Amino acid sequence: MNKVIFVICFLFASGQLAAQNITIRGTVFDAKSNEAVPFASIAAIDNATAEVIVGTTSKLDGSFELKLDSIGFYVEVRFVGYATKKITSFNSVEGQIELGKLLLEKSSLSLNEVEIVAEKSTVEFKLDKRVFNVGSDISSSGMGALEVLNNVPSVNVDIEGAISLRGNSGVQILINGKPSVLTDEGSNALGTITADMIESVEVITNPSAKYEAEGSAGIINIIIKKQEKKALNGSISLNTGYPNNHSVGLSLNQRTEKFNLFAQLGAGYRTRPYNSHTINQSLVDNSLVESLGEEFKNENFYNVILGTDFYINDLNVITLTGNFAYEIESEESAYDFTLSNGDGQIESEYQRAGITTATNPKYQFDLQYAKEFKNNKDHQLLLSTTGHFFGKDQASAFENVLNVGSFLPSDQKIETDFHQADYAFKLDYTNPISKKFTYEGGGLYEINDIGNDYKVFDNESDSWVESIDLSNNFLYIQKVLGVYSTGSIQLDKWGFKAGLRLENTDLETALTTTNEYHSSNYTNLFPSAHVSYKISKRYSMQAGYSKRISRPRMWDLNPFFNIQNSYSIKKGNPNLAPEYSDSYELTSIFILDKLSLNASLYFLHTENVMEQVTYFEDNISTTTPENIGVRDQTGLEFNAKYKPFKWFTLSGDFNYGYFNRVGTFESQVFDFNGDKWSSKMTGKFKVSKTIDFELTGNYQSTYKTVQGITSGFLYGNLGLRKKLWKGKGVLNFTVQDIFASRVRESTVSQTDFYYYSIGSRGRFFTLGFSYSFGKGEAMTYSGSRRF
Structure with missing residues (x-):
């Protein structure tokens, strides 16, 4: 407990930005010609840190609007060929700042001398969410979205890619506010999105009724960048790394009067190693099975992303985006098994070698219509339809070679034909009826259609015979219809x-093979409520409540399993029911000159909790999800930032949760108490005008599970950046998991068996180079797979 107190005290020396709900409006004109200047960059910049809080570009008529939840800032207006205009004095009337007509003077500076880049990530606190604006964090360069999420406060990603929010796994992941096949664990998910393609990440621990109710722990919404710069812009990126992480990417953007065209092209090759060690021991006769394994997953990937915005007029825009990706996978695995009897004598030793190949085509389209109304720019109607398609044609072959003894399982092979199609139809309407009151309403209809034809064959006398017990064809169709209505009031100090x-x-x-069918149909109401109060310019408070649901996903329900390690099996449960949660939260936001702090106290009550339970039979451990009782979690969270010098910034994130579990399953009582905490600390150093250095430390504590313990671990990342040619070129070097200490270790200890497993992926080195061309900022491709 002393360690917990020390970390809490230390993190009080760091912080984030504060909430003030301010809207800034104005128009940008050429001082000489008196003509509007479209696509000018406007940014609100923090007085203390000189960091960009929020930014936008002017429209065709030169108008712009900024919304932020902060104080202590100034406004800068920039455009290529013009002198920068800095506005430090303005009046706020009921949260509205009217800058009026802003005149830009021509400048003699060359293009290379004009640079507007949000170098560091920042966090904005809004009434019902926190927005992590992704800057040029060095440690994420050349990596994917999972690495970005691991830098976001309150979020943790384990070595297997499982995402948790405040230590809870019931998280709904959205892309641009919509469900996506990219967020499904069966599609290799978020590792396919590049870090440099992410604009921001919204962490919503208490979502309003506007959002889907899915995700008992909350929502993580990933916002993808889309540039709208004038003329032709682009960038090219090259990355190489160890283990294999080689890629090339090209980004292009062309803005005209009526169209904004954007494209991404990418290709690459990477390797993902994984090492594991498991022990299965029967406590009845003391027999034991031990395995040591290593896997190398190799992936070739090719991406094409095309999109356009069609500006019908100033009030109506149609956006169409299409993505296509093709992946070729090959995986080699080798497991050494040792079987011992109750006296400790070795009865058999053999090696199980496997080769897996797969092809994965992926398609996606997104069609959206956006309408603004003349009376208010915030009066909007959004209609969208989205389709995601993912396929996997996979084949695996496993060959066993005997080293000692006489027992040797038969060789096996697997054939998998997987498909997934997701469709979403969404309507959102926002109407600021007055300066103080806003109404929102809309709905969503979502269809998930998934099939997995899984066949296992055993080699019997040099002939392949299908295993009827292990083979089956699983079909999954889920339809969700949701409608919502919300109202908000913003007063001088209060917000509701x-x-x-x-x-x-x-x-x-x-x-279908065994004629087993399951169906369920249920309707639920999900209320939400939020309130905020501004005590002073340096201190404000927020409170929130929401009711949520976590539905079992396809892989939670699918009873098939991977037989790569035939003694350690994970499978789904077709009888699994959804879990429900009630979330309460109280947040305080403090601001000092060089220090800011966000502190949250929360309580999460979850019923019908989905837990991973391990069964043991014939020295085989099978882990499957089950619904077990109730969990109450009380937590304390701190996010902090401290900038003592212009060349150094320290930020931290700490989360502590105490939970109480009550539940019985198959006559076994699972009542227990425990705690779980995690922390992150990042130091950013500006070595010179062109060189930046970044060091990050992460710690996750040991915690109890319903059957055992999962151990904690500490690991670190570092990054180094060198700017070239006045920022047009950038050279990055990163090391993920410096000491290869990011290890997942868990034990299950029951009266009749003991199970132990440990896994690790090792350290990763990446060297990347990117070069931007054209006017303004160009999109970049970081080297991971985009789609």
């Missing part, structure tokens, strides 16, 4: 928001 969402879920699953 309340809403109600209704969702109907219709789920059908089938094991």
Whole structure:
């Protein structure tokens, strides 16, 4: 506990930006010609840190609007060929700042001398969410979205890619506010999105009724960049790394009067190693099975992303985006098994070698219509339809070679034909009826259609015979219809928001080979409420409540399993039911000159909790999800930032949760108490005008599970950046997991068996180079797979 107190005290010396709900408006004109200047860059910049808080570009008529939740800032207006205009004095009337007509003077500076880049990530606190604006964090360069998420306060990603929010796994992941096949664990998910393609990450621990109710722990919404700069812009990126992480990417953007065209092209090759060690021991006869394994997953990937915005007029825009990706996977694995009897004598030793190949085509389209109304720019209607398609044609072969003894399992092979199609139809309407009151309403209809034809064959007398017990065809169709309505009031010091969402879920699953069918249909109401109060310019408070649901996903329900390690199996449970949660939160935001701090106290009550339970039979451990009782978690969270010098910034994130578990499953009582905490600390050093250095430390504590313990670990990342040619070129070097200490270790200890597993991926080195061309800022491609 002393360690916890020390970390809490230390993190009080760091912080984030504060909430003040301010809207800034103005228009940009050429001082000489008196003509509007479209696509000028406007940014609100923090007085203390000189960091960009929020930015935008002027429209065709030169108008712009900025919204921020901060104080202590100035406004800068920049455009290529013009002198920078800095506005430090303005008046705020009921949170509205009217800058009026801003005149830009021509400048003699060359293009290379004009640079507007948000170098560091910042966090904005809004009434119902926190927005992590992704800057040029060195440690994420050349990496994917999972590395970005691991830098976001409150979020943790384990070595297997599982994402948790405040230590809870019931998280809904959205892309641009919508469900996506990219967020499904079966599609290799978020490792396919590049870090440099992310504009921001919204962490919503208490979502309003506007959002889907999915995700008992909350929502993580990833916002993808889309540039709208004038003329032709672009960039090219090259990356290489060890283990293999080689890629090339090209980004292009062309803005005209009526169209904004954007494209991404990329290709690459990477290797993901994984080492594991497991022990299965029967406590009845003391027999034991031990395995040591190593896997190398190799991936070739090719991406094409095309999109356009069509500006019908100033009030109506149609956006169409299409993505296509093709992946070729090959995986080699080798597991050494040792089987011992109760006296400790070795009965058999053999090696199980496997080769897996797969091809994965992926398609995606997104069609959106946005309408603004003349009376207010915030009066909007959004209609969208999205389709995601993912396929996997996979084949695996496993060969066993005997070293000692006489027992040797038969060789096996697997054939998998997987498909997934997701469709979403969404409507959102926002109407600021007055300066103080805003109404929101809309709905969503989502369809998930998934199939997995899984066949296992055993080699019997040099002939392949299908295993009827292990093979089956699993079908999954889920339909969710949701409608919502919210209202918010913003006064001088007080802010209120309340809403109600209704969702109907219709789920059908089938094991067609064995004629097993499951269906469920249920309707739920999900209320939400938020309130904020500004005590002073340096101190404000927020409180929130929401009711949430976590539905079992396809891989939670699918009873198939991977037989790579035939003694350590994970499989789904077709009878799994959804879990429900009630979330309460109280947040305080403090601001000092060089120090800011966000502190949250929260309580999460979850019923029908989905837990991973391990069964043991014939020295085989099988882990599957089950619904077990109730969990109450009380937590304390701190996010902090401290900038003592212009060349050094220290930021930290700490989360502590105490939980109480009550539940019984198959006559076994699972009542226990425990705690779990995690922390992150990042130091950013500006060595010179062109060189930056970054060092990050992460720690996750040991915690209890319903059957055992999962151990904690400490690991660090570092990054180094060198700017070339006045920022047009950038050279990055990063090391992920410097000491290869990011290890997942867990034990299951029961009266009749003991199970131990440990896994690690090792350290990763990446060297990257990118070069931007054209006017303004260009999009970049970081080297991971985009789609």
